[in-house]
Amino acid sequence: MLLTALELLGLVAFAASGALAAVRARLDVFGVVVVGLTTALGGGIIRDVLLGIHPPTTLRNWPYLAVCAATALVVFAFHPQVAKLRRAVLLADAIGLGVFATAGTTIALASGATVYAACLIGMTTGIGGGVARDLLLREIPLVLRKEIYAMAALAGAALVGVGHALLLPPGPVTVVAAAVVVAIRMLALWRRWNAPVARGSGDG
Amino acid sequence: MLLTALELLGLVAFAASGALAAVRARLDVFGVVVVGLTTALGGGIIRDVLLGIHPPTTLRNWPYLAVCAATALVVFAFHPQVAKLRRAVLLADAIGLGVFATAGTTIALASGATVYAACLIGMTTGIGGGVARDLLLREIPLVLRKEIYAMAALAGAALVGVGHALLLPPGPVTVVAAAVVVAIRMLALWRRWNAPVARGSGDG
Amino acid sequence: MLLTALELLGLVAFAASGALAAVRARLDVFGVVVVGLTTALGGGIIRDVLLGIHPPTTLRNWPYLAVCAATALVVFAFHPQVAKLRRAVLLADAIGLGVFATAGTTIALASGATVYAACLIGMTTGIGGGVARDLLLREIPLVLRKEIYAMAALAGAALVGVGHALLLPPGPVTVVAAAVVVAIRMLALWRRWNAPVARGSGDG
Numbered sequence: 001m002l003l004t005a006l007e008l009l010g011l012v013a014f015a016a017s018g019a020l021a022a023v024r025a026r027l028d029v030f031g032v033v034v035v036g037l038t039t040a041l042g043g044g045i046i047r048d049v050l051l052g053i054h055p056p057t058t059l060r061n062w063p064y065l066a067v068c069a070a071t072a073l074v075v076f077a078f079h080p081q082v083a084k085l086r087r088a089v090l091l092a093d094a095i096g097l098g099v100f101a102t103a104g105t106t107i108a109l110a111s112g113a114t115v116y117a118a119c120l121i122g123m124t125t126g127i128g129g130g131v132a133r134d135l136l137l138r139e140i141p142l143v144l145r146k147e148i149y150a151m152a153a154l155a156g157a158a159l160v161g162v163g164h165a166l167l168l169p170p171g172p173v174t175v176v177a178a179a180v181v182v183a184i185r186m187l188a189l190w191r192r193w194n195a196p197v198a199r200g201s202g203d204g
Numbered sequence: 205m206l207l208t209a210l211e212l213l214g215l216v217a218f219a220a221s222g223a224l225a226a227v228r229a230r231l232d233v234f235g236v237v238v239v240g241l242t243t244a245l246g247g248g249i250i251r252d253v254l255l256g257i258h259p260p261t262t263l264r265n266w267p268y269l270a271v272c273a274a275t276a277l278v279v280f281a282f283h284p285q286v287a288k289l290r291r292a293v294l295l296a297d298a299i300g301l302g303v304f305a306t307a308g309t310t311i312a313l314a315s316g317a318t319v320y321a322a323c324l325i326g327m328t329t330g331i332g333g334g335v336a337r338d339l340l341l342r343e344i345p346l347v348l349r350k351e352i353y354a355m356a357a358l359a360g361a362a363l364v365g366v367g368h369a370l371l372l373p374p375g376p377v378t379v380v381a382a383a384v385v386v387a388i389r390m391l392a393l394w395r396r397w398n399a400p401v402a403r404g405s406g407d408g
Numbered sequence: 409m410l411l412t413a414l415e416l417l418g419l420v421a422f423a424a425s426g427a428l429a430a431v432r433a434r435l436d437v438f439g440v441v442v443v444g445l446t447t448a449l450g451g452g453i454i455r456d457v458l459l460g461i462h463p464p465t466t467l468r469n470w471p472y473l474a475v476c477a478a479t480a481l482v483v484f485a486f487h488p489q490v491a492k493l494r495r496a497v498l499l500a501d502a503i504g505l506g507v508f509a510t511a512g513t514t515i516a517l518a519s520g521a522t523v524y525a526a527c528l529i530g531m532t533t534g535i536g537g538g539v540a541r542d543l544l545l546r547e548i549p550l551v552l553r554k555e556i557y558a559m560a561a562l563a564g565a566a567l568v569g570v571g572h573a574l575l576l577p578p579g580p581v582t583v584v585a586a587a588v589v590v591a592i593r594m595l596a597l598w599r600r601w602n603a604p605v606a607r608g609s610g611d612g
Contacts, residue, residue, distance in 0.1 A: 022348070030355055031348035045254075050453075052462030054256030055312070059321040108463070117467040131544075136335075138344050140546050144430070144439035151438055226552070234559055235552035249458075258460030259516070263525040340539075342548050 006178065008067060010099040013092030015040040015068040018133045019075035020082060020089065025137045029076050035136055036072030037065065040096075043128035047104050050121050051111045090189060091182075094152075098181030101126030101153035102174045105160040109170070115161040122157035123150060126181075148188040156181035210382065212271060214303040217296030219244040219272040222337045223279035224286060224293065229341045233280050239340055240276030241269065244300075247332035251308050254325050255315045294393060295386075298356075302385030305330030305357035306378045309364040313374070319365040326361035327354060330385075352392040360385035414586065416475060418507040421500030423448040423476040426541045427483035428490060428497065433545045437484050443544055444480030445473065448504075451536035455512050458529050459519045498597060499590075502560075506589030509534030509561035510582045513568040517578070523569040530565035531558060534589075556596040564589035 018039025022032040041058045048056035058064050075082050082089070104125025108118035127143045127150050134141040143149045156177040163173030222243025226236040245262045252260035262268050279286050286293070308329025312322035331347045331354050338345040347353045360381040367377030426447025430440040449466045456464035466472050483490050490497070512533025516526035535551045535558050542549040551557045564585040571581030 025344065027344075027348050030352070034348060034354060049253055049457055050463050050467070052256065052460065055254050055317050055321045055325060059254070059324050060318055062320050065324075113463050114468055116470050117463045120467050120473075121463060135339060135543060136345060136348065138342060138546060140433065140435075141544060144435050144442060144544065148438075150442060229548065231548075231552050234556075238552060238558060253457055256460065259458050259521050259525045259529060263458070263528050264522055266524050269528075339543060340549060340552065342546060 006095065006099045006175070007103060009092065010096030011040045011064060011068055012071045013089070013096040014043075014100075014129050015071035016075050016082065016089055017093050017096075018129070019072035020079065021133055021137055022072075023076060023079045029073070032076045033069050033072045035133055036075065037068050038136060039129040039133040040068040040071075041065070041129065042132035043100050043104065043125040046128040047107065047121055047125040050124070051108060051113065053111070091186065094182045094185035094189075095178070097126045097149070097153055097185060098156055098178035100129070101181060102156045102160050102177040105157040105177075106170050106174050109160070109164050115164055118164075119154065119157040119161045122160065123153045126150075126153035126156070148184060152181045152184040152188065155184060210299065210303045210379070211307065213296065214300030215244045215268060215272055216275045217293070217300040218247075218304075218333050219275035220279050220286065220293055221297050221300075222333070223276035224283065225337055225341055226276075227280060227283045233277070236280045237273050237276045239337055240279065241272050242340060243333040243337040244272040244275075245269070245333070246336035247304050247308065247329040247334075250332040251311065251325055251329040254328070255312060255317065257315070295390070298386045298389035298393075299382070301330045301353070301357055301389060302360055302382035304333070305360045305385060306364050306381040309361040309381075310374050310378050313364070313368050319368055322368075323358065323361040323365045326364065327357045330354075330357035330360070352388060356385045356388040356392070359388060414503065414507045414583070415511060417500065418504030419448045419472060419476055420479045421497070421504040422451075422508075422537050423479035424483050424490065424497055425501050425504075426537070427480035428487065429541055429545055430480075431484060431487045437481070440484045441477050441480045443541055444483065445476050446544060447537040447541040448476040448479075449473070449537065450540035451508050451512065451533040451538075454536040455515065455529055455533040458532070459516055459521065461519070499594070502590045502593035502597075503586070505534045505557070505561055505593060506564055506586035508537070509589060510564045510568050510585040513565040513585075514578050514582050517568070517572050523572055526572075527562065527565040527569045530568065531561045534558075534561035534564070556592060560589045560592040560596065563592060 015036040019032050019036035021039075022035035027035065041064065044058045045056045048054070048058075101122050103122075105118045105122025108121040109115070113121060130143055131141045159177035159180060160170070160173055163177070164170070219240040223236050223240035225243075226239035231239065245268065248262045249260045252258075252262075305326050307326075309322045309326025312325040313319070317325060334347055335345045363381035363384060364374070364377055367381070368374070423444040427440050427444035429447075430443035435443065449472065452466045453464045456462070456466075509530050511530075513526045513530025516529040517523070521529060538551055539549045567585035567588060568578070568581055571585070572578070
């Protein structure tokens with residue numbers, strides 16, 4: 001129940017971030033909806049393809065699609081106001097990252113993946129939608145350029161893996177791990193933490 | 205029989221559109237063939253990955269590959285003349301979009317997907333090749349920027365879904381739905397229909 | 409044993425090429441590692457998705473990941489020196505291309521794919537990682553622009569297919585075919601062989 005609520009929040013957050021980026025790229029309303037949907041659903045589709053779940057779960061649950069499409073339409077209609085909510089969007093994006101990375105790991109473990117593979121698949125679930133968004137909009141994926149992002153997803157996935165190895169119940173572990181991801185992201189944004197760049201790498 | 209003929213026409217059209225775009229991006233002859241193949245076969249490969257059909261159908265039918273490669277080579281050799289055939293290419297591209305979106309939906313339904321999932325997978329089959337082409341050539345996918353395109357594919361997929369729910373025979377339904385997609389695309393091009401862009405979205 | 413050693417060399421070479429490109433694009437240390445991993449592991453993941461091997465083999469072997477990540481970190485720390493080793497990197501990249509294209513074909517044949525499908529999947533395994541690298545870094549994939557590259561991979565895959573049809577033992581055939589790929593690539597670089605570009609294709 002708590003997990004479903006968190007997952008919906010994550011979907012809405014990712015759909016909003018994709019739609020906002022698409023509005024900025026001057027796409028039409030359908031393009032905005034498609035990029036919003038791709039951002040929200042992309043990570044889960046990649047997860048299901050890697051795990052061999054056919055057809056992908058998100059393509060079988062129409063409420064997910066409806067929620068994401070409605071979110072994108074709201075962003076399209078009210079984008080100046082939404083853009084002002086930058087902090088709220090960043091928080092929601094962090095929640096989405098945390099939920100998808102940790103729930104992805106839990107789902108992979110339940111599908112019989114090893115702890116090691118499950119952590120990688122979980123991290124991919126968390127960052128996949130954003131990478132798809134940036135590829136569609138012809139940008140170098142933000143997760144490769146910005147504050148500790150994929151590292152936060154990997155930390156959450158690893159926590160779920162540790163909990164699994166210790167035989168802890170997966171539900172609470174997922175919630176705690178997701179909260180850790182959100183905390184890392186918020187701290188990274190607040191403190192402007194960044195991983196180091198190679199010195200003298202120039203313009204190549 | 206009719207479907208196979210239409211499918212070949214769609215493959216040729218998509219291969220030609222990919223090859224033309226690759227010639228414009230100054231790729232060499234192998235690059236032109238690869239982009240042409242990717243555009244023609246990409247949607248079907250994505251469809252089979254989502255449905256869990258291994259290995260993808262198009263990688264098992266060498267005539268498909270031969271037809272697409274030959275098309276790309278013809279475009280490479282005669283590209284100024286082909287470029288003048290812009291209207292014919294747009295018509296053929298619309299036929300390809302219609303055939304792939306509706307046949308993709310029919311194949312997904314035959315694989316046991318729900319109507320809802322089948323429509324999404326069908327739409328993805330129709331637009332997937334063009335998205336892959338634009339990603340390879342580093343352009344924002346045309347389907348996100350241009351006249352009613354993905355919407356036309358979704359309309360065709362939905363018609364197949366309705367026909368399936370009404371227990372109509374899949375063959376004729378697919379042909380009719382593909383024709384509807386072609387008609388929508390041609391009208392959109394002729395009337396310069398476009399979905400609205402958000403006001404004041406600037407250059408972001 | 410020989411094959412495992414060659415495969416490790418290929419992973420290291422691809423990881424290094426991805427990491428170097430990421431350093432040039434001014435990514436941070438995590439981005440460099442991610443692009444290095446994607447380049448090294450991408451082809452194998454695409455291969456396993458196409459063959460329906462779940463979850464992908466490379467996500468189940470942590471030593472592969474560790475070797476690739478360590479390579480990327482070494483490149484990040486010593487990139488000016490590594491960049492000077494341009495010829496060594498090109499040689500290693502050619503070895504990686506040869507090993508992945510031919511081993512990918514052998515794995516696909518072992519999974520029951522037809523010779524024809526196996527050759528295409530093998531070529532895709534060889535070039536897939538580099539395409540993913542270039543997409544992430546927003547460049548037109550080098551394999552579409554440069555000296556005989558995908559053609560060399562396809563030649564190696566076809567040799568494995570011929571060996572399979574002649575019932576030759578797969579191990580030695582793979583090694584010989586990989587060596588042929590390396591030789592073609594080295595000759596193409598040395599002689600500056602390039603496939604022809606369409607005349608008068610302009611800037612489109």
